[in-house]
Amino acid sequence: MNRRxxxxxxxxxxxGALVRTSIAADDHRYEHRCSLDTLQAVTHHFDGGxxxxxxxxxxxxxxxxxWTQAAVALAFLKERGIVERRDDINHAxxxxxxxxxxxxxxxxxxxxxxxxxxx
Numbered sequence: 137m138n139r140r141x142x143x144x145x146x147x148x149x150x151x152g153a154l155v156r157t158s159i160a161a162d163d164h165r166y167e168h169r170c171s172l173d174t175l176q177a178v179t180h181h182f183d184g185g186x187x188x189x190x191x192x193x194x195x196x197x198x199x200x201x202x203w204t205q206a207a208v209a210l211a212f213l214k215e216r217g218i219v220e221r222r223d224d225i226n227h228a229x230x231x232x233x234x235x236x237x238x239x240x241x242x243x244x245x246x247x248x249x250x251x252x253x254x255x
Contacts (some may be wrong), residue, residue, distance in 0.1 A: 140161055153171055156168050174206060179237040180234055181198065212237075213233070213237060228253070
């Protein structure tokens with residue numbers, strides 16, 4: 137079956153890093169990691185008062201974190217429904233982004249990755 141969009145899934149590795157795996161339409165796989173510290177910084181950013189600093193580049197600049205790690209964190213937050221994209225800006229979907237993100241992170245760490253549907 138032909139796929140046009142990559143498949144993505146998340147897991148937590150043995151060192152506590154959040155790992156984003158992407159499988160392209162041609163089955164090429166790659167992984168990027170995000171430290172727990174970076175995930176926490178990004179989630180705290182959404183709970184803070186910088187409401188006009190919500191693009192990926194702005195988050196990286198304000199929080200002083202690696203771009204790739206912030207991208208993994210943001211993708212995880214979007215995939216879990218913790219952050220929404222509206223009008224080209226990312227917004228927290230609820231009042232406590234940090235608490236929701238840590239709940240999802242620790243559940244993923246305990247349960248392991250969800251099965252991947254190759255489409």
